[in-house]
Amino acid sequence: MVMNNFTLVGSVFGEAIFDTNFCEISGVICMISCYGSLWSIMAIAINRYIFICHNSLYRVVFTVKGTLAFAASVWLVTILLDAPNMKVFGYGNHEFEIYSLHCAMVVADDWRYNIIVYTVIAFFIPCTVTACCYYIIWKAANKNSGKMSEHRQKEQKQLTKSLIIIFCGFVITWSPMSILVATAGLWDPVIVPFEGWILVEIGAHGYSAINFFVYGFTHSGFRKAYLTIGHNLLPCVIGNPK
Numbered sequence: 001m002v003m004n005n006f007t008l009v010g011s012v013f014g015e016a017i018f019d020t021n022f023c024e025i026s027g028v029i030c031m032i033s034c035y036g037s038l039w040s041i042m043a044i045a046i047n048r049y050i051f052i053c054h055n056s057l058y059r060v061v062f063t064v065k066g067t068l069a070f071a072a073s074v075w076l077v078t079i080l081l082d083a084p085n086m087k088v089f090g091y092g093n094h095e096f097e098i099y100s101l102h103c104a105m106v107v108a109d110d111w112r113y114n115i116i117v118y119t120v121i122a123f124f125i126p127c128t129v130t131a132c133c134y135y136i137i138w139k140a141a142n143k144n145s146g147k148m149s150e151h152r153q154k155e156q157k158q159l160t161k162s163l164i165i166i167f168c169g170f171v172i173t174w175s176p177m178s179i180l181v182a183t184a185g186l187w188d189p190v191i192v193p194f195e196g197w198i199l200v201e202i203g204a205h206g207y208s209a210i211n212f213f214v215y216g217f218t219h220s221g222f223r224k225a226y227l228t229i230g231h232n233l234l235p236c237v238i239g240n241p242k
Helices: 002-017 020-053 055-061 064-086 110-145 150-184 194-218 220-233
Strands: 095-096 102-105
Touching: 020 055, 020 064, 020 095, 020 102, 020 110, 020 150, 020 194, 055 064, 064 110, 102 150, 110 150, 150 194, 150 220
Parallel strands: none
Antiparallel strands: 095 102
C-alpha cells in the first residue's frame, strides 16, 4: 500500500521529487517490504506445518519469546537481503526507476545479484518452502481427518484454504516481477514496454496491499481478530465481537 503511493507520486511529479535521501529511504522500504511479503508467507506456512504435523514440538518452539524471535529473524533476513544496496555498504544502490516510477534497487546493474538475491532467495526459496509445507499439511490432514472432531476439521480446512489462496495470489502476482528483475540485467529493460512494467508493479504491490483484507474475507478467525483489535482501539465505534 505504501509503495503504490510512492508510484502514484512518481507518476505525477517524476524523478524530481525523489531527492537522494528520500529516494534511499523509500527504496529501502520498497525492497524490505517486497522481500518481507513472501518470507512472511513462508513463515506462516512453517508455523502451520509444525502445528499440524509436529504438534508436540509447536508448544516448545512457538512460545511468546520463540514467536517473537521467529518473526524478528524473518525481517532480519529481509533487511540483510537489501543491505548490499544501502549506501553504508556501497555495493549496489537505490535509484529512481523510470520503469516502476519509484525508487528501488537498480535492476540493470548486476544480473547475478538480481537472480541470486531477488529471484532465488527472495522469491523462489520462500515459494518452494511454502508449497512443500502446504502439500505435507494437505496429506497429513487427509490422513488424520478421522481422528479430529468435525469442528476441528472444518477449522483446519478453512485456515489451510485461506493460506493457500494467499500463497497462490502471491505467486501469480509476484512471478512476473521476479522474471522481469532476473532478466533486466541480461537484456535492456526497455525491451519490456513501459506499460508492462507499471502493470506488473501495480499488480504485485497491489496484492500485497489487499493481503490484509484477503485474510479477513477467507477466514472467520481473522475477521474476529480484526474486530477484537478494532474494538480495543475504537470501542465507541466497533462493538465487541465476543
